[in-house]
Amino acid sequence: MALSHAILAALIECPCSGYDLAKRFDGSVGFFWNASHQQIYRELSRLEAEGQITAEKIEQDGRPNKKLYSITATGKALLQEWIAQPAEVSPVKDDLLVKLFSGHIAPRETILQKLKEHYQQHRAKLEGYQAIAQQHFSDPAQLSEARRFQFLTLRAGIRHEMAWMTWCGEAMSFLTEPAETENTYQSSLYVRDDLAE
Amino acid sequence: MALSHAILAALIECPCSGYDLAKRFDGSVGFFWNASHQQIYRELSRLEAEGQITAEKIEQDGRPNKKLYSITATGKALLQEWIAQPAEVSPVKDDLLVKLFSGHIAPRETILQKLKEHYQQHRAKLEGYQAIAQQHFSDPAQLSEARRFQFLTLRAGIRHEMAWMTWCGEAMSFLTEPAETENTYQSSLYVRDDLAE
DNA sequence: TAACCCATGTAACCTGTTACATGATTAA
């Protein structure tokens, strides 16, 4: 399970409340994880019970009190242990691909519309990530250790959105004029032989 | 929920048993969905009870009997309806990104090792997809309607693996020699203005 | 003779989603 690890990772970067975590997962930190507030509160209770995090009650006036969560030494040690363990890559699992796989049973216009909507959603995400990159990571070589790693996860988000956008564009072209679409996927451009086993 | 839709989509392409479905989701159809056999059997029972699919009992000698599932008219209609409904893009959610986000608390070597393993896993997947592309989709313009859509989902899988590999390579370079890594992410190369709202 | 393939399932558990619930403050 990785939700607990994602929460620990977020709390290491910056201690915060459950409410704040939900917003962070929904916003900038969303390029590496997301979760609903119900899931987060449940997990925070569990992590606190297990001693991986501690809560500090903050009394506020004019707004509800909150609990500020921070990671404990135990939590940090467990996270470090987990980082070193082997990991499998996650499968894609996107509704659009299921829709496309059986796309021949739907009107062509419906499918093209889905592709267009998908493209626009990914474009909006990409623009959001690029704005963060420009505001907070404009000089990558000068970043602190911690920020350098955050920058890399942001770059992963950016790469993903770009890949989706590229694919959506190709798919729409292919569906409207298949004869003009060339198959450029056999190339080995992306293969680094120095990384082969 | 999309597992049921993924099953329906797979059964439209080719009626098969639960065992076969598990293998398909684990193999070539894995670029758009995956599921364990337990999940598949549970879902097949539900879909059959709801009349979306029908089972035909196949008696075999020398090996266990099996149930061959096919989609019904009801199931197909429901799938068509679902295809037309709006869809959100799925978040990434990959363990490696969580590990990287808090990568500064782990030894540098551990992180580089994780990146390398990830790269190799994606490379293996890419090679598998490319083999399918060459064997079954070598002339995309000549494909049938149904196969054309399957080709597009395969291309999505290929694009994803390429994006991951590119990112892994960049991340490793950045961690070993950050000064030489240029920030090439501000470009708008991937943006098609004709698709803006 | 051990391991794997075929083929199906149950049970328990954990993760994720949806709906419901409260209640003050602030901005349109």
Added chain:
DNA sequence: TTAATCATGTAACAGGTTACATGGGTTA
């Protein structure tokens, strides 16, 4: 005065994982 923001939670349900269970046939 309506809606949004801040802030936390419970309950029920659906989706996904892990472990357990069976049993014949094939390959090393």
